[in-house]
Amino acid sequence: MTDIITIFHIILESECGRIKFRQKGKMADFQEISKDEFKRLVNFLKFIAELDINEHKIPQSGKTSLMIKNQELVMRVSTLPITLMDEVVVIRILDSLDKRPAESLFINKDEFEFFKDYMRLSQGLILFTGPTGSGKSTLMSNLINEVIKEGSRQVISIEDPIEYEIDGMVQVEINDKANISYESLLRGALRCDPDVLMFGEIRDKTIARELLRASLSGHLVFSTFHSKSAVSTISRLKDFDLYDEELKQSISLIINQRILHTKSKSFIIYEYLTASDVNDHLLGRKVNYRTLDDRLLTLKNEGHLNDEEFSYYNQKFK
Structure with a gap:
């Protein structure tokens, strides 16, 4: 068995957004994105996970899947409010x-x-x-x-x-x-x-x-x-x-x-x-x-x- 769960964190910093991932239990940087890209990515993830895009004040959790190279990846998407209008997202990719x-x-x-x-x-x-x-x-x-x-x-x-x-x-x-x-x-x-x-x-x-x-x-x-x-x-x-x-x-x-x-x-x-x-x-x-x-x-x-x-x-x- 390889890693049981792969976890991605999409977080907001003072000047940018940042995508991190957990590999073998440890956090690592993946990519820096602009604040505008961060907001669009969060809204997209909430949309495909069937979460309420207009709700920013409470945590939400949903699930979606993507086909990549004929393989279905099932993802659990969770949000956490950090300010009045901003939230961070955690994605868990689940093994089949x-x-x-x-x-x-x-x-x-x-x-x-x-x-x-x-x-x-x-x-x-x-x-x-x-x-x-x-x-x-x-x-x-x-x-x-x-x-x-x-x-x-x-x-x-x-x-x-x-x-x-x-x-x-x-x-x-x-x-x-x-x-x-x-x-x-x-x-x-x-x-x-x-x-x-x-x-x-x-x-x-x-x-x-x-x-x-x-x-x-x-x-x-x-x-x-x-x-x-x-x-x-x-x-x-x-x-x-x-x-x-x-x-x-x-x-x-x-x-x-x-x-x-x-x-x-x-x-x-x-x-x-x-x-x-x-x-x-x-x-x-x-x-x-x-x-x-x-x-x-x-x-x-x-x-x-x-x-x-x-x-x-x-x-x-x-």
Whole structure:
């Protein structure tokens, strides 16, 4: 797997606009443009992503695609207001899930094989956690794709926006303009007989509680969540006023992940807590599990990371 996501930043400086990109996790300059070119480029991107061109005061997010050399590039376009009439734009170019086997997300096949038993569960909550840009949605969508290939379960997703269009599942996109809430869509989806529910991101206590209830009522639920580590995910969920017993009964797996970029390839590494680990942690027992630091050291000892790469990521994950 090469870079999972390519990100372009279109920003405004005092005398000009500037286009930057993120390659292997690091920012680099691409091109300087005039202020007039900046404004026209921002309006064009908002237009093709079906955003409101006349709205400059609130963040917006949409999606579009371009054909380049017979290859479709799917782009997520996000805007952020910086002054009364100006905004910056971030473009994420998303990988197509059918371009590569899911195993290639990892340094070896066993890393992917670990998930297969969890994909067969009939109920429970599986959380993909980590900071922005750690590949949570990419991994979750790839695993959902594996569930769909079995062909025996109904899968419904609720996303904002839909990042990967996947055949074989019902995908529902949040529509802010129609004033349709997350809660109403979630409850509506649960009335449509899903076996598996994918919810883009847990953002507040209401959604967290609804997803826990869904996982306890006979559904396998996937979602993403921002947290620094697998263990801190439990603390953050408790901050949402969720009870220990609810967490014990609902959580099947917590994945906390990062993307590593080496000279030869990019791949995901992860630490995880099982349902038993979550239960032990909530009861105050010591939980022994392989942390991200442990995995970094293993990769270094196996020759997948050189000294410079190991030192960089060891500091970055602190």
